[in-house]
Amino acid sequence: MSKSTAPVGGVTDAENNIANKEVEGLSQGQIVRRRFFRHKGAVISMVTLAFIVVLAFSAVGFDFSLFGIQIKTPGWWQWSWTDIPPAQEGGAPTLSLVPEWLGGAGVTLGAHPFGQDEIGRDIFAVVMRGTQQSIVIMVIVGLIATTIGTIMGAVSGYYRGWVDSVLMRFTDIIITIPLIVIGAVLGVAFGRLGAFVLAIIIGLFTWTGLARLVRAEVLSLREREFVDAARVAGASDRRIIFKHILPNAIGVIIVNTTLLMAAAILLETALSFLGYGVQAPDTSLGKIISENQSAFATRPWLFWWPGVFIIAIALCINFIGDGLRDAFDPRQKRMPSARALAKPKTDGPSTVGFASDVHDGKQQRPRGGGYDAARDPKRDS
Amino acid sequence: MAAFVIRRLIASVFVLLAATFLVYNLVALSGDPLEDLRASNAPNKEQLIESRIKMLRLDVIPPLRYFLWLFGDPAAGTPGVLGGNFGVTVQGRDVNALLEQALGSTLQLVTIATVVAIILGLTVGITTALRQYSGYDYTVTFISFLFFSLPVFWVAVLLKQFVAIGFNDFLEDDPQLPAWLIAGLALAGGLLWASIIPGTLRRKAITFAIAAGATTTMLVIMNLIDWFTYPGLSIVGVAIIGIGAAIGFTALITGLKNRRTLYAALTVAGVGIALYFPFQYGISYSITEWWMLVALAVATVLVSMGIGWFMGGVDKGPVMRVAAFTGFFTAGAIALDRFMMVWDDYASSGRIRGRPIATIGSSTPNLEGSLWVQGVDIYTHLLLPTMALILISFATYTRYSRASLLEVMNQDYIRTARAKGLPERTVIVRHAFRNALIPIATIVAFDIGGIVGGAVITETVFGWTGMGRLFQDGLNAVDPNPVMAFFVVVGGLAIVFNLIADLVYASLDPRIRVS
Numbered sequence: 069m070s071k072s073t074a075p076v077g078g079v080t081d082a083e084n085n086i087a088n089k090e091v092e093g094l095s096q097g098q099i100v101r102r103r104f105f106r107h108k109g110a111v112i113s114m115v116t117l118a119f120i121v122v123l124a125f126s127a128v129g130f131d132f133s134l135f136g137i138q139i140k141t142p143g144w145w146q147w148s149w150t151d152i153p154p155a156q157e158g159g160a161p162t163l164s165l166v167p168e169w170l171g172g173a174g175v176t177l178g179a180h181p182f183g184q185d186e187i188g189r190d191i192f193a194v195v196m197r198g199t200q201q202s203i204v205i206m207v208i209v210g211l212i213a214t215t216i217g218t219i220m221g222a223v224s225g226y227y228r229g230w231v232d233s234v235l236m237r238f239t240d241i242i243i244t245i246p247l248i249v250i251g252a253v254l255g256v257a258f259g260r261l262g263a264f265v266l267a268i269i270i271g272l273f274t275w276t277g278l279a280r281l282v283r284a285e286v287l288s289l290r291e292r293e294f295v296d297a298a299r300v301a302g303a304s305d306r307r308i309i310f311k312h313i314l315p316n317a318i319g320v321i322i323v324n325t326t327l328l329m330a331a332a333i334l335l336e337t338a339l340s341f342l343g344y345g346v347q348a349p350d351t352s353l354g355k356i357i358s359e360n361q362s363a364f365a366t367r368p369w370l371f372w373w374p375g376v377f378i379i380a381i382a383l384c385i386n387f388i389g390d391g392l393r394d395a396f397d398p399r400q401k402r403m404p405s406a407r408a409l410a411k412p413k414t415d416g417p418s419t420v421g422f423a424s425d426v427h428d429g430k431q432q433r434p435r436g437g438g439y440d441a442a443r444d445p446k447r448d449s
Numbered sequence: 450m451a452a453f454v455i456r457r458l459i460a461s462v463f464v465l466l467a468a469t470f471l472v473y474n475l476v477a478l479s480g481d482p483l484e485d486l487r488a489s490n491a492p493n494k495e496q497l498i499e500s501r502i503k504m505l506r507l508d509v510i511p512p513l514r515y516f517l518w519l520f521g522d523p524a525a526g527t528p529g530v531l532g533g534n535f536g537v538t539v540q541g542r543d544v545n546a547l548l549e550q551a552l553g554s555t556l557q558l559v560t561i562a563t564v565v566a567i568i569l570g571l572t573v574g575i576t577t578a579l580r581q582y583s584g585y586d587y588t589v590t591f592i593s594f595l596f597f598s599l600p601v602f603w604v605a606v607l608l609k610q611f612v613a614i615g616f617n618d619f620l621e622d623d624p625q626l627p628a629w630l631i632a633g634l635a636l637a638g639g640l641l642w643a644s645i646i647p648g649t650l651r652r653k654a655i656t657f658a659i660a661a662g663a664t665t666t667m668l669v670i671m672n673l674i675d676w677f678t679y680p681g682l683s684i685v686g687v688a689i690i691g692i693g694a695a696i697g698f699t700a701l702i703t704g705l706k707n708r709r710t711l712y713a714a715l716t717v718a719g720v721g722i723a724l725y726f727p728f729q730y731g732i733s734y735s736i737t738e739w740w741m742l743v744a745l746a747v748a749t750v751l752v753s754m755g756i757g758w759f760m761g762g763v764d765k766g767p768v769m770r771v772a773a774f775t776g777f778f779t780a781g782a783i784a785l786d787r788f789m790m791v792w793d794d795y796a797s798s799g800r801i802r803g804r805p806i807a808t809i810g811s812s813t814p815n816l817e818g819s820l821w822v823q824g825v826d827i828y829t830h831l832l833l834p835t836m837a838l839i840l841i842s843f844a845t846y847t848r849y850s851r852a853s854l855l856e857v858m859n860q861d862y863i864r865t866a867r868a869k870g871l872p873e874r875t876v877i878v879r880h881a882f883r884n885a886l887i888p889i890a891t892i893v894a895f896d897i898g899g900i901v902g903g904a905v906i907t908e909t910v911f912g913w914t915g916m917g918r919l920f921q922d923g924l925n926a927v928d929p930n931p932v933m934a935f936f937v938v939v940g941g942l943a944i945v946f947n948l949i950a951d952l953v954y955a956s957l958d959p960r961i962r963v964s
Contacts, residue, residue: 109591237464244468244940246902252924253472253932257479334600338906341602342921354600361606375603382598390594 103395110391113384120380124199127192132204132264147190149197149351155188156180161369183369185360195373198353201346202333202381205267209332212271213278214325220275221282222309222317226290236283243276251335255344263346266339270332278324285317319396326389330382337378353378454948461944465937470515472936473929477511480927482539504541505928518933530937536930538923547919548934552901554811555908555915559900561831562838567893569839570846575882576645577847578854585644589847596844601837605910608833609808617804620796624677631668638664679793682786684725691718691779698774703767704874710768713760714775717753721779725786733787737820742784749780788828791821795829805829809912834911838904842896849892854885887957891950898946902939 094102105111129143147153161183182191224235242250254269289295290313298312314321337354339345346352353374360370481487482505486498502508506517518536521529528534535544577586639661643653671677682690695714696705703710736742753776757769796805800813807813807830816826857863858881866876901916908917916935923931 237460240460240464241467241471244464244943245472245936246899246939246943248905249472249902249920249936249939250475252905252921253475253479256924256927257475330598334598337600338602341600342906342909344924354602357600357603357606361602364606364610371603371606375600378600378603379595379598383594386594386597 100395104391107391107394109387110394113387113391116380117384117388120199120377120384121203124196124203127196128200130200132262143196145193145196147193149189149193150349151190151193152188153180153184153190155184155186161191182373183367185367185370186363191356191370191373194351194356195353195377198351198356198374199377199381201263201350201352202336202378205263205270205336206329206333206381206385208264208267209271209274209336210325210329212268213275213328213332214321215275216272217275217278218282218314218321220279221284222286222314224279225283225286226305226309226313228287232283235279239276239279242273245273247274247331247335248338251339252342252344255339260347262350263352266336266345267332270335274328274332274335278321278328281320281324282317285320286313289313289316319392323389323393323396326385326392330385330389333378333382333385454952457948457951461948465940465944466519468940469519469933469937470512473515473518473933474511476924476927476929476932477514479924482507482927484927501539504537505539505930511929514929518929530933535934535937538931539926539928544930544934547931548938551914551916551919551935552938554913555901555904555917557811557827558831558834558908558913558915559838559904562835563842563897563900565835566839566842567846570843571850571889573843574847574850575854575885578851578858579877580645580647581855583644585641588644593844593847596840599840601841601906602910604840605833605837605907608836612836613806613808613833616806620677620805621803624675625672626668626677631665631672634668635661635664680789681792682782682789684722687725687779687782687786688718688722690782691721691775694718694778695771695775698771701874701878702771702774704872707767709760709762710771713757713768714771716760717756717772717775718779720752720756721776721783725783728783729787729790733821734819739820742820746777746780749776752776788821788824791819791825794818795822795825806832808833811913811915834904834907834913837907837910845896846889846892850885850889853888854881857881857885860884887954890957891954894946894950894953898943898949899939901942902935 127143127145128148130139130141132139162180180190180192182195184190185194220235220239224232250273251270254273255266258265258269286309295308295312298308303312336345337352337357340352340354341358343358346355348355356374357371360367364371483498483501486494486501489497491497506514506522509517517529519529519531521527521532521534527536530536533545535548537543538547573589577589580586639657642660643657646653646656648656692715695711695718699705699707699711699714705711736745750773753772754769756776757772758765760772761768792805795801795818796803798816798818800816805825811830813826813830816822818826863876863881866880867873871880904915905917905920907913908915909921916938919931920935923929923935
């Protein structure tokens with residue numbers, strides 16, 4: 069337990085005992101999982117995100133082609149994002165959630181739940197396709213950036229010296245270029261090759277923040293006794309890095325990966341909005357908004373639905389990241405407020421005031437601390 | 450220290466050179482700069498292609514052309530970027546001139562947004578840290594997560610629709626706030642104050658009633674005097690703001706028990722109120738340039754500090770500070786009132802035709818009028834993009850200042866300060882708040898380095914011809930010169946402010962030593 073966050077009032081030992089009792093006999097993974105599931109926002113977000121993923125990929129089917137290999141599955145929805153069904157009058161959404169006994173049209177999807185655009189395309193199908201694209205890009209960017217960032221950070225933190233200098237100057241070079249600039253420049257060149265290629269390219273340039281954080285973590289971990297012990301036992305550098313050091317840095321890596329994924333989805337939609345991302349005939353959430361922004365007065369649903377899905381995905385990922393940070397943060401303990409301190413302690417020197425909170429599971433914690441390098445403050449997307 | 454700065458600067462120059470090399474080649478290779486000419490049907494097509502190749506030196510491959518761009522073209526005798534020449538665009542226009550114009554426009558857009566976002570974000574972040582785990586804290590946390598997740602282009606369209614078009618419609622004929630809106634705002638105001646100000650349930654209920662009552666009264670009065678058509682603060686509003694600022698800053702910085710400070714601040718507010726009529730109907734007409742207004746603001750602060758010095762007694766520092774803040778706020782209220790006085794003239798003028806809030810552009814073309822009218826015009830054009838930018842960065846500042854203050858409040862020296870019996874106000878303002886500002890100062894420095902390049906999307910949506918436009922136009926034409934002008938400024942600022950952030954941290958926190 070970190071000394072610096074010990075509660076005020078000389079209660080460290082008593083509180084530590086209670087906190088230790090709570091996690092007695094549990095593995096690190098179990099403790100983390102338990103803390104994560106205690107974060108209601110994160111759990112709700114995870115369920116919502118899972119629902120969105122299943123909905124998007126099952127509704128209109130999955131159709132991606134990469135370097136000539138095509139993966140295609142059918143969807144249960146009657147229209148595809150390329151179909152042009154006959155345009156209804158006004159094209160308003162037919163989705164209704166108000167039951168009939170309340171005077172509504174009943175809980176029904178109707179022919180076009182999210183409405184139609186001017187030429188009759190079914191917006192539900194289009195938005196589902198856009199959501200698929202955004203999710204695919206988000207996952208690929210997350211995977212690539214995390215892999216590169218972790219390896220870069222681990223190698224430069226572990227070997228130090230000239231390796232560190234070279235890798236960190238290289239990181240500086242990439243970090244100097246604003247993400248929107250590199251994204252736009254590469255999007256112009258590679259956007260027409262499809263979402264996969266775009267995602268790989270974005271991933272190749274978004275690992276810098278993570279690399280710096282992992283490096284800082286590894287720099288301190290490599291001085292610890294267990295690393296010496298492993299080295300004395302004859303472990304190779306690769307084994308020490310991957311089996312001993314990185315598992316201890318997993319918290320930093322996972323939390324920043326989620327933030328990076330949330331940033332990636334906003335970057336992709338922003339690029340598509342500016343016209344540098346996913347290109348026609350395919351579609352993306354940012355592109356739908358860009359194409360329809362002038363139609364807000366006449367067909368606002370063209371604008372609401374893609375926006376709602378972008379926000380829902382990004383918000384879910386941010387909340388999951390917050391939950392993970394709380395779960396992995398070893399310092400997460402209740403900080404007593406001034407009011408709690410002012411409360412007269414009637415029952416002796418013990419710390420009932422603080423301990424009770426831990427007991428009934430209403431554990432409260434500092435949320436959202438620290439500087440997230442994955443969230444580039446320069447972005448405005 | 451000097452050695453550290455020099456070493457960092459040299460390293461930064463090489464980093465910037467490498468980054469520019471990378472970006473130059475990426476832009477140059479991203480497409481065909483002759484595409485538009487190849488597709489054209491002009492009879493002298495070949496000749497046009499020939500002249501463009503010659504002008505932009507397209508006969509040289511990009512990696513080598515970078516060095517022509519950097520050092521200048523010996524064949525043509527033009528200086529390169531190192532000689533301060535950013536070259537010409539595809540259309541043959543001078544990039545230096547374009548850059549100057551774009552930079553001015555972007556700075557105008559982002560400066561106010563950044564300042565407001567920092568002040569708002571800090572205030573909200575600090576209040577949430579002090580009311581940790583309250584309903585207010587949870588609400589703000591949720592809202593900042595929501596703002597994190599908002600795509601700025603989406604918010605921009607909403608702002609255009611509801612703030613600009615909606616508000617303009619509202620102003621169109623006899624603007625009166627409907628009763629439900631007044632009730633809603635009163636409820637929101639009451640809840641906000643009740644959740645910020647601590648106390649028992651009874652005290653919270655009283656706070657709620659007072660806040661909701663004050664909001665309702667104010668809005669009803671605004672309706673009655675037709676405020677939305679003829680806005681203004683009048684001397685009553687200025688007096689309320691001045692005296693409120695005097696009492697508020699005294700309470701915040703020295704505590705109301707310090708009568709000397711209170712009287713000094715009230716004197717400053719009184720002087721401001723006394724100058725209201727002479728300024729509004731006399732002095733303000735002779736202010737025709739912006740620097741005059743700035744000079745007046747500086748003079749106000751200096752005079753206020755002088756009053757603080759004379760009335761300060763033994764401990765002059767805090768008194769002068771409170772007096773300066775009070776003077777600035779009172780003078781600000783008077784200037785605001787002056788701007789509001791020309792609102793009706795502005796809104797009903799021939800160029801505006803009763804729809805004052807603009808959705809696009811940075812100024813009304815050919816608008817004539819005094820400095821005050823021009824000021825209102827800038828305000829109506831800045832309103833929407835500034836709101837969009839604030840929404841995004843507000844969340845970041847709130848989270849950081851909250852986390853930073855919480856970290857500090859947990860330190861041993863805060864316990865010591867409390868233990869030796871200091872009032873809670875002193876503990877928070879003097880001991881906690883100042884130390885919490887150290888990490889925030891570095892983030893602010895870092896952010897300022899990034900703001901010039903950070904508004905590309907906002908500029909696009911609101912039709913500002915700033916840095917974002919320069920970048921996008923260049924990229925669309927596969928023209929590296931304007932893109933590189935954009936990038937040299939943005940990347941250079943980022944590197945310089947990164948260094949400044951390190952130095953600020955080192956100078957504010959004696960535990961950090963640069964080496």
